[in-house]
Amino acid sequence: MKTYKKIYSVVRKIPKGKVATYGQIAQMLDLNPRVIGWALNRLVSVKNNRHPVPWQRVVNSKGTISTNRAPNIPLDLQKHLLENEGIKFNDHGKIDLKKYLF
DNA sequence: ATGTTGACGCATG
DNA sequence: CCATGCGCCAACA
Structure with missing residues (x-):
């Protein structure tokens, strides 16, 4: 099975209102x-597969x-999508990982 | 086969 | 806080 498919399947498990870090997903799949970044980036160029991947729920280790x-990715698109899912950002554009981490 | 490219992470100065 | 540097590796040309 292609690595990116494994990655997508893991990302799809992140529930709405929660987030995961690139490192966290990487750990799960060794x-x-x-x-992980490569695989998610691939989503913009490759025709989307049958099921959507909630890529916006993946953030870096700093939150x-x-x-x-x-x-190719509109500025702050990810931020807006996450805010729509109820995730709050502080004044520094950072989210509380302790609270939202999957 | 070989070189390049990153939506990363961590350590260091 | 900012700036490098490097490990690491699937895909792609």
Whole structure:
């Protein structure tokens, strides 16, 4: 089975209102955190598969948004999606991992 | 086969 | 807080 499919299946398990870090997912699958980023980035270019992947629920270890580094992704799109799911950001654009971590 | 590319993470200065 | 540096590895050309 392709690695990215495994990654997507794990990401799909993150419940609404919760988040996971790249490192956390990497640990579960015994992969390098970089690969998680690669797999999620792949979603923008590759035609979406039959089931959606809640990619917005994956943040970095500091509890901030990492998609700002990536072109093709509207600024703060991820932040808005998470806010719509009830997740709060502080003034520094950071979320409370203690509270929201999956 | 070989080189390159990252939505990372952690350590260090 | 900011800046490097490096490990790490699936995919892709």
